[in-house]
Every structure is written in structure tokens, then in C-alpha cells.
Amino acid sequence: GAGVSQSPSNKVTEKGKDVELRCDPISGHTALYWYRQSLGQGLEFLIYFQGNSAPDKSGLPSDRFSAERTGGSVSTLTIQRTQQEDSAVYLCASSWDRVTYEQYFGPGTRLTVT
Amino acid sequence: DAKTTQPPSMDCAEGRAANLPCNHSTISGNEYVYWYRQIHSQGPQYIIHGLKNNETNEMASLIITEDRKSSTLILPHATLRDTAVYYCIVRTNAGGTSYGKLTFGQGTILTVHP
Secondary structure (H helix, E strand, O other): OOOOEEEOOEEEEOOOOOEEEEEEOOOOOOEEEEEEEEOOOEEEEEEEEEOOEEEEOOOOOOOOEEEEEOOOOOEEEEEOOOOHHHOEEEEEEEEOOOOOOOOEEOOOEEEEEO | OOOOEOOOEEEEEOOOOEEEEEEOOOOOOOEEEEEEEEOOOOOOEEEEEEOOOOEEOOOOEEEEOOOOOEEEEEEOOOOHHHOEEEEEEEEEOOOHHHOOOOOOOOOEEEEEEO
16 A cells, blocks of 8 residues: 655755645554654654644754644645755654554655755 | 664674664663664664564564563564664653654664675
């Protein structure tokens, strides 16, 4: 079946612009996670959705970052007024529920802020 | 979640077993040991997990010491396609405020050579 998909695969934007990154989880997965992978920083958690609500936003680095999920499915991560330090690969993962052992990751969106 | 310690890099000859160690001396009773791997330019991929018993699946075996303070991931017949970063992660499956998020360390870069 279809896995987690993310779009765009690559995004180059100018400093100060807003960007939207999209995640399509596996159908039926109620839990959705966003992670970020920066050069030299490893993978870090950003936000968790259960259904359409986000009980854990503790990893969002600043108020320029926000995310929403609609219909218990697609999620959008928005970064406003992008900065060069936002350059990273943004990864989305989904699972059946929050305690399920297996999270399925998408291929990621590589964001470059110039 | 408990912290893990892994060697930064390891080498393995193709066809031989790759044994990747992980220390998690502060693991608590309800925490599982998970292994994920990340092949270059892809999202992380779940490999295996366990609580206290040894586990085996089609990808690998997981050996957990009796005191649960360390574990070893075994790839029985490594191939060139197993070259990746391998992450050992300790997390609870009991719900709670961790919400199932994965906390990645630096992992072990495994290089399988011909």
C-alpha cells in the first residue's frame, strides 16, 4: 500500500518568505509526527498530532513554526518569515496510535533558505 | 526516556554479521529498546524492538542483556544496502506525555564494504 508521502521533495526559498510543507500519512493512521533533521543536529521532534489535535508542540523551535491537521489525515507545517537556520530536512511520520511501536516515515522535504 | 550511547561508526564486510551495540544503563522497567535505521537521503526505517526478551524478525535480531542495561542489534548477513545510520532508541509504550515521540541520538554509521 501507499506509504507516507511528503511534498514538495525540495523547496528553495528566500529568507523572510513563508513556506508550507505537506504530509500525507498512511490511511487510517491516527498519530502523526513532524521531525526535523539539520546538518550536524540529528533528528529532532517538532510536533505530534492525535487526530486533528496537537497535544505536544514542545519541539517547535519558535512561534514562526505552526502546523495543522485536517480530517484526521493531511498535515501542513508552516514556517513564517524563514531564516537560514530553518534549512533542514523536514520529516513526517505516522502510526496507528501514539504507543504503537512502529512509526512510518516519509521521504522528507529538503528546505533550503537562501 | 532513557538516554542511549552508541559507537559513532563501525565497519563490516559484506556477508558477515554486523553487531551494533547500544548502552542504555538508565533504562526503566516500562521502557522498550527500539532500533531504526536511516539510509542516505531516506526517512528512518523501523527495524525491531524489544522489552527484555531477545527478538528476531526478517531484518535483524535484538539481544538484550539480562539487566537490560545494554543491547546488540545483529544483522546476520550484511549487504551493501545495509550501509546506513543505525539508531538505538529507548521509549515507553505506556502512553503518557511522551506521546510516543522518538528521541534520536547520533546513531552508529555502519559501512558495509565488499
